Amino acid sequence: MLIAATxxxxxxxxxxxxxxxxxxxxxxxxxxxxxxxxxxxDKEGIMKNYEWVKKELELQKFTVxxxxxxxxxxxxxxxxxxxKAKTILFxxxxxxxxxxxxxxxxxxxxxxxxxxxxxxxxxxxxxWKNLDGAIDPNWRIFGRAAAxxxxxxxxxxxxxxxxxxxxxxxxxxxxxxxxxxxxxxSEAFLSTLDQYKADYAADYxxxxxxxxxxxxxxxxTFGCRGNATCSITTYGAKLPQHSGHYGNYVxxxxxxxxxxxxxxxxxxxxxxxxxxxxxxxxxxxxxALLSQVPDDNDDIRKGLVIHDAEKVGNNYQEALQxxxxxxxxxxxxxxxPGLKTIIPEEVTAYIDVRLVAETxxxxxxxxxxxxxxxxxxxxxxxxxxxxxxxxxxxxxxxxANGFVNAFRTGMEAPIGQKLRTAIAKEFGxxxxxxxxxxxTVPIIPAINTxxxxxxxxxxxxxxxxxxxxxxxxxxxxxxxxxxxxxTILTMELN
Numbered sequence: 001m002l003i004a005a006t007x008x009x010x011x012x013x014x015x016x017x018x019x020x021x022x023x024x025x026x027x028x029x030x031x032x033x034x035x036x037x038x039x040x041x042d043k044e045g046i047m048k049n050y051e052w053v054k055k056e057l058e059l060q061k062f063t064v065x066x067x068x069x070x071x072x073x074x075x076x077x078x079x080x081x082x083x084k085a086k087t088i089l090f091x092x093x094x095x096x097x098x099x100x101x102x103x104x105x106x107x108x109x110x111x112x113x114x115x116x117x118x119x120x121x122x123x124x125x126x127x128w129k130n131l132d133g134a135i136d137p138n139w140r141i142f143g144r145a146a147a148x149x150x151x152x153x154x155x156x157x158x159x160x161x162x163x164x165x166x167x168x169x170x171x172x173x174x175x176x177x178x179x180x181x182x183x184x185x186s187e188a189f190l191s192t193l194d195q196y197k198a199d200y201a202a203d204y205x206x207x208x209x210x211x212x213x214x215x216x217x218x219x220x221t222f223g224c225r226g227n228a229t230c231s232i233t234t235y236g237a238k239l240p241q242h243s244g245h246y247g248n249y250v251x252x253x254x255x256x257x258x259x260x261x262x263x264x265x266x267x268x269x270x271x272x273x274x275x276x277x278x279x280x281x282x283x284x285x286x287x288a289l290l291s292q293v294p295d296d297n298d299d300i301r302k303g304l305v306i307h308d309a310e311k312v313g314n315n316y317q318e319a320l321q322x323x324x325x326x327x328x329x330x331x332x333x334x335x336x337p338g339l340k341t342i343i344p345e346e347v348t349a350y351i352d353v354r355l356v357a358e359t360x361x362x363x364x365x366x367x368x369x370x371x372x373x374x375x376x377x378x379x380x381x382x383x384x385x386x387x388x389x390x391x392x393x394x395x396x397x398x399x400a401n402g403f404v405n406a407f408r409t410g411m412e413a414p415i416g417q418k419l420r421t422a423i424a425k426e427f428g429x430x431x432x433x434x435x436x437x438x439x440t441v442p443i444i445p446a447i448n449t450x451x452x453x454x455x456x457x458x459x460x461x462x463x464x465x466x467x468x469x470x471x472x473x474x475x476x477x478x479x480x481x482x483x484x485x486x487t488i489l490t491m492e493l494n
Contacts, residue, residue, distance in 0.1 A: 015426075018162055019482050024131045026158045026478065027141070029056075031128065033150050034112040034143040040095040040184040043072060049094050050075050053153065053178060060160045062176070067199065070191035075178040076199055079160075079170070086493035087173040089202035089452065091443060092153050093182030093209065096145030103469040105142075112143035115472075137476030147464035147473040149182070152208040155459060155478060159485030171490045175202055179443070182209070183467075186442040193449045202452055204415045206488065207441065210458035211466065215294055216477065218423050218431040218484055221456035222416060223408025225320065226355035227440040230365050232257065232372065233348040233397040235384060240333055240342040253347045254332065256394065261349060263375055264325060264368075269310025271325045273371040279358035280322060282313075286435070289411060290317040293432055320436050323364060324354040353403075356436060361403025369398050407447045407454060408436055415453055418491055426487045459484055 036052060037045040053075065054064050062077040075094070099109040105123070106113045114130065115123040116139050123140070130139075156176070163170065177200070181188045193200070212219040236253040237246070265271055297315050301308070313319035328351065332344040353364050373379050378392040381399060388395060409416065411433060424430045437456070447454045459481035460466075461474040 015483060015486065016479075018166070019158075019479050020135075022158060022162060023135060023475075023479060026154055026482070027131050027135075027475065028128075029157075030141065030146075030150065030154045030473075030478070031112050033154065034141070034146050035110055037110045038094060038096045038145055038150075039098050040072070040181045041098075046072055046095060046180045050178070050180075053094065056157050057176070060157060060164065062174075067192055067196050069188035071188045072180040074180060074188055074192060075176075076196075077174075077176040077178075079174045081170050081173050084494065085171070085173050086204065087175060087202040088488070088493075089175045089177060089200060089205045090156065091177050091179065091205060091207045091209070092156070093149045093179040093186075094153070095180050095183050096148065096150075097183050097467045097471075099144050100469070105470055109144040109469075109471075112141050112146060115140050115142055135475060137474070137479065139475045140472040141475070142470055142472045144471055146471055147211075147460040148466045148471065149209050151460050151473045151478055152481060153178075155481035156208070156485050158482045159489060162482070163486060163489060168490060171492045172488075174489065175200070182442060186446070189443060190445055193446055197450065200450055200452075203493070205447065205450070205452040205454040207443070207454060207456045208459065209441065210437070210439075210456060211460050211462040211464060212458045212477070213294070213432040213434070214462045215432065216461060216474075216480070217294070217429075218427055218480065219434065219458050220416065220419055220423075220431050221434045221437045221458060222411050222413075223357060223406060223436040224441055224444070224456065225324075225436060225438055226359075226361060226404045226406035226444060228353040228355060228361035228365055228403030229351065229401040230353075230368060231348050231350050231397075231399045231401075232260070233346055233383075233399075234260065235346050235389065235395050236343055237345055238386070238389065240340075240345050243341045243343050246343055250343050252343050254330075254344065257330075257347050257349055260372065260375055260377070260396070261327060264371060269312050271312075271323070273325070273367050274374075275367055276325070276364070277322055280356065282318065282321065286321070287318070289433070289435060290315070290321070293317050293434055317435070320438050321356060323356055323359045324352075325368075326352050326354070328352050354438065354440070355403070355406045357406045357408035359406070361405055362400075365400040365403070369400070372396050372398060404440060404442070404444050405448065406436070406440075407444050409453045409455055411435060413453055415455060415493070418493055419455065419457075419488065422487050422491045423484070426483065457484065457488070 036049050038049045057064050057077045062079045064077045066073040113125050114128050116126050117123050179189045234253040234257040237250045241250050295316050312322050327349050331348045333346055355361050377394045377396040380397050384395045461477045465471045
């Protein structure tokens with residue numbers, strides 16, 4: 001349903017005008033909300049955030065209840081339109097990343113600051129009273145969780161408020177889950193999947209987290225990569241040795257490991273492990289979908305300050321469709337300060353594998369292990385014995401850790417088509433549709449367990465400093481996000 005056709009404000013104001021009218025009040029509430037510390041490890045703080053949101057949700061006619069988990073309770077809010085209407089489960093999180101106030105450009109990350117940017121790109125604080133006048137959409141609010149994830153919560157609350165004022169009926173039944181530990185791995189939410197599966201039952205799931213495309217255009221993300229990790233350790237002498245006494249005699253395990261790692265990828269970045277890309281088809285249809293994302297690959301390269309990108313895909317979006325193999329850290333035996341002229345006794349590489357929908361984490365790790373064996377290594381899951389060291393030239397300890405598989409909803413799925421159509425009508429152009437984003441959200445197991453078609457609707461600005469000091473939300477993104485929520489809430493999905 002097109003909102004403009006049903007939005008019955010007394011003076012027939014446009015949606016944008018209606019949003020602009022309530023924006024000062026929304027921003028003041030957002031300021032109040034961000035002022036509540038919300039670190040997942042602080043139960044008292046999380047409960048105060050819950051109390052604040054519960055009051056706001058109940059004002060919008062939601063039924064709110066708390067669900068017990070293995071750690072912190074979760075909040076589930078529901079508003080039913082009719083038994084015949086489709087139900088969308090909206091996922092948001094109420095916690096924020098830990099802070100080190102010394103690294104912020106303001107005294108307290110939980111005392112939000114309104115700022116404007118000068119021509120040189122510098123940010124300076126301005127008085128909150130400026131919200132009573134003309135509001136610049138490029139002003140920003142700085143504070144922990146200002147964007148991640150309190151801004152989307154405020155967008156949703158304001159959208160429902162506006163629709164109610166206009167006496168516009170919601171097109172869907174709404175369930176909202178507020179996760180208290182997303183930034184710490186979502187243990188609370190994931191522990192409740194079996195016990196509260198009926199409470200979470202829905203036709204579709206929308207995850208309101210993460211940043212929109214750098215263009216700040218309305219964005220839909222249909223999946224994200226999973227993650228698997230492992231470590232590989234190679235060995236030299238049993239103890240560190242003096243490089244003068246034993247250089248040219250004792251093998252250095254760093255070189256052994258370097259040769260092994262080099263055998264896994266070619267100079268263009270393509271993984272050489274047998275079967276690593278099995279099941280992935282970059283068809284003309286898929287390429288056409290990916291090409292519609294308005295990336296400027298040259299700008300991406302320049303922003304990263306790299307001469308050239310790897311050649312796994314022809315561009316950034318294509319690269320995300322393949323599993324990666326990344327060495328994230330290498331650790332030798334020496335842990336003290338300074339450099340020592342020693343030949344280390346062992347070296348460990350820590351590897352992460354970003355997974356796509358076609359790949360299973362356990363299978364990818366098994367392929368890496370098989371590759372190591374094919375390079376002539378005795379592969380163990382423990383440190384070698386003295387006898388094994390004496391009888392085998394190349395030994396590696398391979399330890400596979402846990403993994404989270406990827407998820408991806410088909411871009412032509414009914415919910416995707418409905419969202420694209422509704423957003424295109426309301427915003428005048430189709431949203432940026434991203435097949436797979438590069439990162440991994442911790443609730444992927446919930447998506448896969450609940451079996452609900454899921455789409456990520458990211459609404460905050462890309463440069464929000466998520467998880468970092470000086471986190472911020474652009475005010476223009478709040479306005480746009482409110483409009484996005486109104487569009488979603490008034491869709492007819494039957």
